[in-house]
Amino acid sequence: MLKPFGEDIWTADGPITGVAGFHYPTRMAVIRLQDGSLFLWSPTALTQDLRAAVDALGEVQHLVAPNSLHHLSLADWKTAYPAARLHAPPGLRAKRPDLVFDADLTDTPPPEWAGQIDQVLVRGNLITTEVVFFHRPSGTAIFTDLIQHFSPGWFTGWRAIIARLDRMTAAQPETPNKFRNSFVDRRAARTALRRILAWPTRRVLMAHAPPVETDGQAFIARTFRWLKP
Known part of the structure; x- marks a missing residue:
């Protein structure tokens, strides 16, 4: 259920979710902060x-949506943990007016996890503004949709053709073309990338790609080579 990924960080793989006819695996991460929350x-x-597995680790205090595309289960978690704070990335408040958010994610970590988890908004993309996180104790950078990788047989039929053209089934993890082409402000994206590359990343977690266990900083630099000037 929950798999350790490093110091005070665990992952859990959820069910397959369908979006526009494409099926995606889902993954979440659980981080235990210094106060035990x-x-x-x-x-x-x-x-x-x-x-039950989450409750065995501590008290849930923060429910974090990393971009405006990853929100489908927030209502259920908020119902289960009404005292937890719900954190919104840019664009999600307007998309989910049924949810009451407690805070907005910015480039500055809130006091509750400052010094433990860093974060940066990757701005300039028409699809979504993704918040990339860095868990300092484990040296883990956490991406959502900006890096993806599926085996060639994951998609079938015409979807397999689209996935191949979109770089979703490339030989190694890549930023899909739909996200590359949606960066209308690459200067803003490069500013975010410089901050991300300054992190001493050892591991990388992604929602739609196998985790990277070593040389995380080099992995990120290679994956975003297309964005560099």
Whole structure:
């Protein structure tokens, strides 16, 4: 259910989710902060087993949506943990007026996790503004949709053709073309990338790609080589 990924960080793989006819695996991360409370990144579908495993780690205090595309299970988690604070990335308040958010994610970590988790908004993209996080104790950078990788057989039929053309099934993890082409402000994206590359990243977690266990900083630099001037 929950798999350790480093010091005070765990992952859980959720069910497959369909979006526009394409099926995506889901993944969440659980981070235990210094005060013992839990920070949940991109919460997946809530089940009794998952809830029990999370409760065994500590008290859920932060529910974090990393971009405006990863929000489908937030209402269930907020219902289960009404005292937890719900954190919104840019664009999600307007998209989910049914949810009451407690705070907005910015380039500055809030006091609750400052010094433990860093964050940067990757601005300039028409699809979504993704918030990339860095968990300092484990040296883990956490991406959502800006890096993806699927095996060639994951998609079938015409979807397999689109996935190949979009770089979703490339030989190694890549930024899909739809996201590359949607960066209308690459200067803003490069500014964010410089901050990300300054982190001493060892590991990389992604929602839609296998985790990277070593040489994370070099992995990020290679993946975003297309964005450099």
